[in-house]
Amino acid sequence: MNRLSWFNAVSLTLGFAFLYIPMVILIIFSFNDGKLVTVWSGFSTRWYGELVQNEAFLDAAWVTLRVAVFSSTLATVLGTAAAYVMVRGGRFFGRTLFSGMIYAPLVMPEVITGLSLLLLFIGIGLDRGILTIVLAHTTFSMCFVSVVVSSRLVTFDRSLEEAALDLGCSPAQAFRLVTLPIIAPAVISGWLLAFTLSLDDLVIASFTSGPSATTLPIKIFSAVRLGVSPEINALSTLMIAVVTVGVITASLVTKRAMMKQKQDEMAAARAE
């Protein structure tokens, strides 16, 4: 292992400090005993206990989870289909327009997406609730899924699909039996991306949610406006923990799979 030069060590420290000091402060103060968020008065887990009692937060968390699962699943199906057509469809009429339209939500200000969806839902007389949030989240996260999946499809050896056709598959079977299992990692990471995007979306959800359904970010945001409570710190710490565990597990699994494959390939090359 190389020792870092002083310059690199300083840049690294500054970078990490910039990224993580706010979060570390938040985590520390979630264990604060007192009611004031900025004054330390001893270690305690009482706010976690109170959080579990808080019905409103729990309801919001449950709504958020359901919205995230449904919208990311829907977005994955649509996004994968769009990516497949973009990469495999060849030059069909209106291709450029279609590709531009898919990626437009990536750069569209969220306020505009939210507002336009709100107008649409009012226009067609759809009552705002879980369904409208799911639809709205699907709309904006679909393009992220399609970006992730199409980058995998571009590097995908086309002759694999041709081999499947050649061996007697219909095009639909070829997709189900060959293409999908091979691009599965990209599809899954697309799903995870859509899931996280939906979890922490505030702007679009606040346009499309109604009195019957409130998501966690909206709940936190409105609670904070009345003053930051240690309970919010506790809730945020839990969310950080969940995300951290998820990310670390995902990267460990991919890394181990890659190392295994590399070892196998080297062993096969030696055996020749």
Next chain:
Amino acid sequence: MTSDVFTPWDDPQAKPLIQFKNVTKRFGGFTAIDNLSLDIFEREFFALLGPSGCGKTTMMRMLAGFETPTEGHIILSGQDIDPIPPNKRAVNMMFQSYALFPHLSIWENIAFGLRRDKMPKRDLEDRVEEMLRLTRLEQFARRKPHQISGGQRQRVALARSLAKAPKLLLLDEPLGALDKKLRQDTQFELMDIQEKTGTTFVIVTHDQEEAMTVASRVAVMDQGQLKQVATPDRIYENPNSVYVADFIGDVNIIEGRATAQGDETYQINWAEGQTPLTATSATDLSNGQGCHLAIRPEKVTISADRPADAVNAIQGKVHDIAYLGNLSTYYVELANGTIIKAQSANTRRISRRSFTWEDPVWLSWTATAAVLLAN
């Protein structure tokens, strides 16, 4: 046919398995295949040979069903196959990249096509085992494609494409990814498997040595057209054009004008101040017609003195020597600057070599050694 030599293409009664009938394929403004007709017979090992971009891969993809002809028809055992999609054709293909399914084991890769046919479980297992035996892969059946070597992957690809017992097997540069030594072994293995299974093979390659080794007939292609279709020995010994002569093996090409000199014998005036050359040709040439004389370097003898009985002999000096171990190729420069290659076997040790750079030498060959090609 009475003889047991395999030559269905000489038999007017023989029914071809595949017929290309005036097939043209265009991609936009580019013509990949230009009004091409060709018959391929059952049990043949047929090679499509040509430089990249000559249309050989397009021919193969049309047989597999991934492309359809713009004009003309392709007939497979009496049936026009143009409207039939690839998954409904009794044709299988071995891909250049092998295209093994990375998420399936070797066993499942081979069983893949059989499963699509809904073959009963017992028959399917027997068939896969048979294919594994044929390609000597029994011990790798449970492995994934990335856990075996390149040569083994090549055999898996072959086993998978043969499993469905196709009428026709297409091989797209099948040995391109293997190193030279492995490639030579695999060529003989391919021929052996082709004979055992009796399947018709069509192979696409840019490697002329490979085509010559494995094929019963070779088609030399250039710019979407067939230049010559014949057995490997005829392609080599009797090329019908300068292009074919030049593409297959090494050759000296001498340009000149022919004058008839008796029965099928011609005198070729080829350079100012040089004695005319004599060559035989079965095709008629008119007096004074421009022609090319193609002579293989190994048919040119190199000697210090003029051989007394030589029909064709010219003098020059050694310009360069390419030492290949078993052979040496001498690049001999003539008085007018022309370079003629002569090849001889190194039957003696290199220290005893008779000629070295700048030595004056004589080159000679017989009247039948060269091929006379009319312009």
